[in-house]
Amino acid sequence: MSNKITIAVDAMGGDNSPYKVINGINHHFATSKNVFYKIFGDEDIIKKIIPKSLPFSSFELIHTKDHIKGNDSALSAARAKDTSMWLAIDSVKKKDADIIISAGNTGALFVIAKLNLKMIEKIDKPALAGLWPNKNGTNVVLDLGASIDCSEKNLVDFSIMGSALFKALFPTDESKVAILNIGSEEIKGHEIIKKAYELLNTNNNFNFKFNGYIEGNEIMDGTSNVIITDGFTGNVALKTAEGTANFITNELKKTMTSNLIGKFSSLINIKNINKFKKRLDPRLYNGAILLGLDSPVVKSHGSTDYIGFSHSLTLCEKIISGNFIDKIKQTIN
């Protein structure tokens, strides 16, 4: 293992792989020279498509015979030990890599990761964290679906891990934690949330600010940047936001191009429209992070392209250079 950050990359998961993965690595390498890529996948295909701009010193190609398909069940996937996903995770387990990324089957990734990697001491349940735009920057939101039923202890653990992730990604910003609830008053919400509020509100040893409760419409306000919830609620919130964003942009497209005047004015305003598109480009927020294991596991969206994949490689790099795991352990001990 070199001085560089080593990322174990499952090259075979998601749509249009390994092409988008290899192009994503190449795109990422153009801006970052501090990463060594351990690429797991079918060498017959990958050797042909690795671009010359990627020097041999920047990567290692590990041939894997098999790979997990999108519709494989998590359990059957966990039995196959010669897949690109399994071997990429195994390299993290053996400390040959610092972090693992895959755009493949989410269920399989989580099951294999949990089978191979240890939980961080004193953390009982994993959480899936995602990045979400807000008015002033970016939120970390968790759990997005790893742990459906959560105790107050789990929610406090999520606060510690989410805050550590935020500080690793945005070292100069203060992490401000809030619990997602259905009202801002202390009496609102169910018992587990109220107990978590109590625990977070009375403990002064945390290295984050606790802002209390926020409601769904305040997630993107920017007053808090680490949003805590159980995996069921978080998953519904994330997907509802995605659905709403798609609905609105589709409606906008429909009305803006429904006649000649609309098309013409959109054409002359193309720069602003592109600026708007860029602000909400989901590729900028690509990459969900499974927290709680001894090594972070990054899941790229399966349908993203090489630019999105490259963004999630940057995410991997920041998580390791920001000493994410150490930050969690410091807070817990």
Next chain:
Amino acid sequence: MSNKITIAVDAMGGDNSPYKVINGINHHFATSKNVFYKIFGDEDIIKKIIPKSLPFSSFELIHTKDHIKGNDSALSAARAKDTSMWLAIDSVKKKDADIIISAGNTGALFVIAKLNLKMIEKIDKPALAGLWPNKNGTNVVLDLGASIDCSEKNLVDFSIMGSALFKALFPTDESKVAILNIGSEEIKGHEIIKKAYELLNTNNNFNFKFNGYIEGNEIMDGTSNVIITDGFTGNVALKTAEGTANFITNELKKTMTSNLIGKFSSLINIKNINKFKKRLDPRLYNGAILLGLDSPVVKSHGSTDYIGFSHSLTLCEKIISGNFIDKIKQTIN
């Protein structure tokens, strides 16, 4: 009580009341002559502002000495029996009106309604239903926050009530029920949801189609139009959608008017922009309906204007002319 539909209107609740309420009634009356308004509020103010276009035969003004403020606690509000809200609800209890509407304090409205009105037989918990745009029309979504902890029986009841409401509002459309979940497979979600799925899937006596599970990003797809969830999840989903919609339209406004070209092209495209705004105008979806009580209770958004209030009067009218309560009782028995 006349042959017309009688709506008991709390004229004193919400921002800018009673002005917006009286103007809302006047606006509603211009398109509908089938409604009689029982207006509860301060007659000294209301008498001065009732427009001449509203004939005396269309309304009755009942003077009330007091009214509930937005920041009154629900419990203190429930003790004051001479408020416009209490007396409006009381008139429904006495069968002097068919339905009650208020733009005032939500907590107080629900507590007073539950104190005065009986639950429908065999329905254990109330649900708050809202209207939500989808690709093909409108969804009914419930519960939006009335019942935080729900059993499988409650979720089935919500399906029956939500479907009856949908059929009352859109008599020519089929009601298609789906449970909000975090995956479409039968094994996803927590135990209560799975049991509700089982109950809905095996019972053939319901007069709606059961579409199984949907995820948050499918709410606005239009494949289902009655979306069932517990009050905690529903409230988070609704508010997250609101927050996302606000965030996107604000970002759009910012980029589209950030320079002269943007302003100019928006100006020539003003018709399309207004069409877009109208499609998403929250006033069109104004009015949440508390279901489960022997008479429906409609809550208008406190911050809406007279147009939004008028839309929720139309909602009241449709609920009654569509025999909403009878539809529920027929399905249950």
